[in-house]
Amino acid sequence: MTWLSGWLREVIMIVILASFIDLLLPSRSMERYVKLVMSLLILLTLLGPLIKLLTDSPASQLSAAISKQDQESIWTAKGAKGNLNQILVEASKIKLQQQAQTLKFAGEEVAQRMKEQIQQQTGQKVEEVKVALSLQPVNQTSSDQESPVISAVIVILPGAQASGSTGNQQQGLGQSIAIEAIQPVQVDVQVQPEEGSSVAASTSQPDNSQSQSEAAQTEGTDIVEKSNTIRDMLVTMWDLKPESVTVQRKAE
Amino acid sequence: MEIIQVVGLGLISTILILIIKEQKPMFAFLLTACTGILIFMFLMGRIGAVFIELERMAESAGVKMIYLKTILKIIGIAYIAEFGAQIVRDAGQESVATKIELAGKVLIMVLAIPIIGIIIETVLKLLPA
Incomplete structure (x- = not known):
């Protein structure tokens, strides 16, 4: 009996609503049309149990039909436009992702090639080469055509111990040595140890580095030379800007 | 008391429109349109209240x-x-x-x-x- 009472309640409510809306209507000219739609709604409610028996419930059917109509209609193009905008935004997002992925793969490939070249030409063991690619417009006039450009190269040489420094030197010594030697010749060899950014760290601890300065000289100049040759080679072979190449020692 | 406001607005605008109609029919029409929109806006809130109430009733009745x-x-x-x-x-x-x-x-x-x-x-x- 519950479905009967629910159905009756629905029918009564719809009829009351319909009469109320009849009162609310602004003018006579619309009346016939509104009455037609209202009577159709009442009919739909009356037929509700029957429709539910044959197919699914009329309310869900109606909502599906109305949403379908909304999508097709020109008058409610706002919703469709929103969808289109969403699609466009998603498309551009996916495009950016793909671009980034492509650049990453290309960068890895280039890095591999650079590593091989460095090892062949200089005989210096290379721990890792990182290449950052970025897209830049081909020419000023057409901004949609972009070509990848190598924006930064980081060559990481093996750490002090791995490169065959004498065994009695401690790790800390090796690091301070490199920094001490590099400062006067103004090469941006960076050491990334725990001490933080190179110059500030080395000047703040002069007592540590000062004591090893004589031993540092040979090792440091050696590294600088190596890094300079690597940099020159990369700059000439890959047509790069010198400032975009960074040669580092591996952080301990 | 709101009906007095609405009727008063309507009367005043009618008088103004009648005065102005001879000289500037264009402004008379603008005045008419503005009065209509004002009254419509005024009624909007009331109709909104009625609709909210209707919605609440229908929801509770299971429509x-x-x-x-x-x-x-x-x-x-x-x-x-x-x-x-x-x-x-x-x-x-x-x-x-x-x-x-x-x-x-x-x-x-x-x-x-x-x-x-x-x-x-x-x-x-x-x-x-």
Whole structure:
């Protein structure tokens, strides 16, 4: 009996609503049309149990039909436009992702090639080469055509111990040595140890580095030379800007 | 007391319009349109309250929201089309007003199409093929 009472309640409510809306209507000219739609709604409610028996419930059917109509209609193009905008935004997002992925793969490939070249030409063991690619417009006039450009190269040489420094030197010594030697010749060899950014760290601890300065000289100049040759080679072979190449020692 | 406000506004604007009509019919029409819009805006809040109450009642009575939405859409279309048509009619453009009303009628009929579709579908299913 519950479905009967629910159905009756629905029918009564719809009829009351319909009469109320009849009162609310602004003018006579619309009346016939509104009455037609209202009577159709009442009919739909009356037929509700029957429709539910044959197919699914009329309310869900109606909502599906109305949403379908909304999508097709020109008058409610706002919703469709929103969808289109969403699609466009998603498309551009996916495009950016793909671009980034492509650049990453290309960068890895280039890095591999650079590593091989460095090892062949200089005989210096290379721990890792990182290449950052970025897209830049081909020419000023057409901004949609972009070509990848190598924006930064980081060559990481093996750490002090791995490169065959004498065994009695401690790790800390090796690091301070490199920094001490590099400062006067103004090469941006960076050491990334725990001490933080190179110059500030080395000047703040002069007592540590000062004591090893004589031993540092040979090792440091050696590294600088190596890094300079690597940099020159990369700059000439890959047509790069010198400032975009960074040669580092591996952080301990 | 709000009815006094509305009627007072209407009377004042009528007098002003009658005064101004001889010299500047254009401004008279603008005044008419503005008065109409003001009264309409004034009524908007009241109609909104009525609709909210209707919605609440329907919800508690278990009427499906999709029915109520359809009904409210019909009323909205009827009100807006009527209002626009009357302003245009005031300006003396009877034919444009008729077109606006036609658009309102067509849009109401468009709302009826899904309902008709479901009913016809059911009838077709009831009858043996």
